[in-house]
Amino acid sequence: MSIDTTHVGSLPRSQKVVDFIFAREREEPYDKAAFDTAMSEAVSDTVARQVAAGIGIVSDGETSKISYATYVKDRYTGFSGDSPRNAPADLRKFPSFLKRLAEDGGTPKYARPMCTGEVTSKGQGELQQDIDNLKAAMAQHGAERGFMNAASPGVISLFLQNDFYKTREAYLAALADAMREEYQTIVAAGLDVQLDCPDLALSRHMLFNDLSDAEFLNVAGAHVEALNHALQDVPEDRVRIHICWGNYEGPHICDIGMDKVFDTLMSAKARYVLFETSNPRHAHEWTVFRDRKAGIPDTKVLVPGVVDTTTNFVEHPELVAQRIDRFAGIVGADRVIAGSDCGFGTFAGFGAVDPEIAFAKLEALAEGARLAGAR
16 A cells, blocks of 8 residues: 655745745835745755655645744734743753854744734635646646645744743644634645644643643643644544654753643644654654554544654665655554655755755655555
8 A cells, every 4th residue: 555645834945035035024125026936946946855755745835924923923923022031941951052053053043023912813825826827836736735834823922932821822823813814724724734732742841831731731731722722623534633742952951741731732623643653762763653553543643753853864765665664553553644754845945954955855755655565
């Protein structure tokens, strides 16, 4: 049988695209028509490269977005100023490494405004351009299935912190109401929607260090409740959810375990569950899925990350196949799609993996899926 392939969403952007995005970010003058052309051409190129690599379910690479979460400041009202930076707890334990990252440009710099007013949509114009670019590229290059990323209410609250609503719960509710139309628009266009939810794991050691694990799980549960509310009119079989502990090379010794967030993750209204299982801190956690198989709803499709996104090692296809085999043995090969740990271009102009190596990794992912499917 064949095992399908995908990835988390973001892919390396060209320098031309990055320059345009940062001109807009800094509110510098730029040619809007040239911007639109550059985005359209770049999406066509990135879809072509995904197809050539053997990826079956493609994305637009999040080409036009400054980042997977903070792009909302450009599409919704209510954001201004700047939010406090919260370095992950594991990096604070190793200040010399954190200093090295900062000095080497290893920590991206971009605007993170606060929520200072009512959050409302400015319209779906920019989203519709992204959709049109992706669908045109898919038609041009023969990709039959595509997805588009969208920020979850929880991850927005993580990076664009609240300074307007009376409580975090009220802020989450407002974000859920505001984001609902975005999710519906993506699915109505014939694409799957992927909700990026590092808030369900990463935020444990970024924003909620003062809580116990049990208290944090209550917070994460509220985040999923807000997300499910926003998805109430979206068919579950068109929804993907991605959880991660931060797409950076680092010690990750403060990461909360998959065993603790497992039930919360499974409660999300999403058929496709994407998660890390290749990097050295989380590769062992495939056993959580094995040992808690009864807790995986029959409707879920597992999309394990079978290539790492923080290292320039290109995984051997046989290793990729072995990683796929583990999950196929748990839920059946028909309920496994091969994916990546995280994105390769989480922030515009920033990525630990060389762009050419990123696509070599996608080729290894696809070849490993072929090997696993053959057996």
